[in-house]
Amino acid sequence: MLENKVSGLINKHIKNNFWLYVISLLCLFTGIVLGIYSVRYMGGFEKSDLVNYLKNFTTTIDSGSVNYKSILFQTLKNNIPVILAVWFLGLTMIGIPIILIIDIIKGFTIGFSISFIISEMGIKGIWISLLGVLPQNIIYIPCIILSSVFAMEFSLMIFKDRSKVQWKSHILVSITSYxxxxxxxxxxxxxxxxxxxxxxxxxxxxxxxxxxxxxL
Known part of the structure; x- marks a missing residue:
């Protein structure tokens, strides 16, 4: 019974926001494509710096001297501000374009990382991408899409209902739920x-x- 109710709510949400999902996905995949192609047009100096960083990173991991807490802190530092920014932009009526730009940037980061690793490391790069880059992004990508749609949906709701007395009286409840x-x-x-x-x-x-x- 509960599963059917949850499934119904999810289906209703996707149906009501279908085009928001499409737009967010398009922006994310546009970013991925841009990231992949940008590797082709990188200058030799920039590419050399990144190759050296990649070599040092893999050497450090291979030696076993990995600071897991430092990596976790850096991961939180890279992702939590993005989620907070999307959440805040959803509270405004003009945040949707910036949310879509964030989707493009996140897609660019993913596409660039995978493309660069593969182009510079060959077969090893393919395996690193499959085992070291894709697993967490299988979780990140749906979360990015979901948070973007939540924010855009809320932003549009504010725009549509901003003049209604009922909306103003329930704004705190709506923000809490959001x-x-x-x-x-x-x-x-x-x-x-x-x-x-x-x-x-x-x-x-x-x-x-x-x-x-x-x-390498």
Whole structure:
């Protein structure tokens, strides 16, 4: 009974916000494509710096001297402000374009990372992307899309209902419900944070050891 109710609510939400999901997905995938193509047009100096950083990173992980807490802190630092920014933009009537830009930037980061690793590390890069980059992004991407749609939906609701007395009297309840939705998304993203901090380094180490004969 409860499962049917939850499933019904999810289906209703997706149906009511179908085009918001489409737009958010398009922006994310546009960013991924831009990230992939940007690797082709990188200058030699920038590429050299990134290659050296990548080599140092894999060497550090391969040596076993990994500071998991530091990686977790950096992961939180990179992602939590983004979620908070999207949440805040949803409280405004002009935040939708910026939310979509954030989707493009997140997509660009994913596309650039995977494309650069593969182009510079070959077969080893493919395995690092599959085992070290994709797992946490399988969680991040739906959360990014979901939070973007929540924010755009709320922003549009404010725009449509801003003049209604009923809306003004229930605004606190609406903001609380909206914030709880974001809190749930953040909690789901925590799985990705811990994967990126504790699982990813070990996966990269596994690839480095298994494919030791393949040079960077």
């Amino acid at each position: 914030s709880i939705s974001f809190l749930i998304v953040a909690m789901i993203m925590c799985i990705g944070f811990f994967m990126e901090a504790y699982l990813t380094p070990n996966m990269i180490k596994f690839v480095a050891v298994s494919l030791e004969g393949i040079l």
